[in-house]
Amino acid sequence: MKLSDMARFNWLVVSRHRFRTAMVMLALIIGVSAVNLLIGLGEGARLFILGEFSFLGKNTLIVMPGKKETTGGMPPISGESPRELTLRDSQAVQRLPEVRLMAPLVVGFAELSYQGRLRESLIVGTSRDFMQIRKLIVQQGQFLPQSELEEARAVAVIGRKLKRELFGPEPALGRWLRAGDRRFRVIGVLSSKGQSLGMDFDEVMLVPVASAQALFNQEGLFRVFAEVRSYDYVNNAKDRILSVITERHDGEEDVTVVTQDALLASFDEILRTLTLAVGGVAAISLIVAGVLIMNVMLISVSQRTDEIGLLKALGADGTTIERLFLSEAILLALLGGISGLLLSEAILAMGRSFYPDVPLGSPVWAKVAAFLTAILTALIFAYIPSRRASAMEPVAALNEGKGVS
């Protein structure tokens, strides 16, 4: 029997038994859309969280003082604390041909005050390149000037919220504010970057790196960001930076250079596992659909015994009958699976329109997996009923439903 004929034959069966078909489809729709929805939600959450934390581009390398002990081996025998990362180190990094932008970072908290208004704030000492690396936009005034890194100019760029809280509606540009025991002239106000889990730039004050060093009386850098010319150079640049600094530190490899991807990778893994687990739980709901399919098919087989007998009398062998019933289940699974996917995609699309920030949506593999699971479930649970149909003796089947139509 041709596949197209089987499809047509079964289409008549499923379209005639509307209620039965609707029940099975409903169960499959719930199962398939649960899988797709939950994975879609999980993926959306994962991408959202990663997006929030991935404040740096793919080309950016992060240099941190100290050796990250990934192997968990013995602590260094020499009691020496790791050497600090200096401004000179960062300048050496900047001179590398692969490095396009470089921003050293000194970070600390200080109390800001302006005309009696006080506020504790995060202060970041850095360079002009930082604006480009973090893709910051200046709303008023200008960003930190391009100058020698050692130059401790008394200028500051402040976040929007900080500006509002310290200056209110008054203009802030050109005003002097106090931070700890130093004074800074406001030369720029950042435009809102939105809520970012990485760092809230609405509440930050940016100053030249040397000024921050002086303010916090701290030589060592917290981090150095280095943006490489292109992604192809990332690994190369990573090695170069490491060797340059190691050389400057008398051959001791006491800094760590990582990409943001590496930092996020382990985090990503946890979220991914979680999504999979949730999707797997949803897939279990398909077993419920499977049991329903089995019952429906068993009923179908017993209701259609005389039809099975007839088909055998007309020349169908056991295999054909088995295939006929299996394909009926597959047809139901196709209908339910497609409807389930459409429904869940519609819900995800609706979710996206309500929460545009969260990239809700399941990856293609999840859709394929949900769909195939539905088909597989149908096949597995329709197997016993189909075998039962195929094993019927033609004469017994024919006699059972004597006197129809």
Added chain:
Amino acid sequence: MTFMSSPVEAADLVELKSVDRHFQLGDQTVKALDAVDLSISCGEYISVMGPSGSGKSTLLNILGLLDQPSRGEYILDGISTTTLKDKARAAYRQSEIGFVFQSYHLIPRMTARANMELPLMLAGISPKERAARIKPLMERLGIADRAEHLPKQLSGGQRQRVAIGRAIMMKPKLLLADEPTGNLDTASGTEVVKLLEELNREGITLIVVTHDLELGKRARRQIRMVDGRIAQDVLAGN
């Protein structure tokens, strides 16, 4: 009238050799067929009569490979069917044997055309060729204008003609009809019988089970069954 003593000829289409068909009902054995010997040549027209429960349907089912003997041998077209597997038996039913039932056995959700199409569909014949084969047959059976009707929209006689069309769709050698007129009034019953006889004249081997003495007497060879045995096997007009 002469008593037939199972003649063995080269042209035998069907040969039963001491076939038994026993049913076990609790601790009781029902002998639906009891040591039946029967030879049928190509092109014969046979009626099978006898009291209810005498084994007529059982005989027909075995001849049609719908049922298997408990004992004995059934040779169809020179080949012993006793050891044939399901696939081979199905292939015989498909191409060599046509069945007509008292209750028509049409699939209620399918149109007259689709019902007639079934054997062709099962045989994997293309839709184009199916259409080409069905059209002239429907015209011949006088149901061309009912092609798209469902069985419940057809009269008994029309239904049985659809069923006959379905049975001969694959041009079988052997046409088995189990009380084909049992559910019909005299007029449409006679029409159906005439149709079957016409097919027989064109060469098909026809075996009709009937309770109707008049109909039974129209056959050239008449078999009478009693208690699972062939009690009488006569050639009419001799």
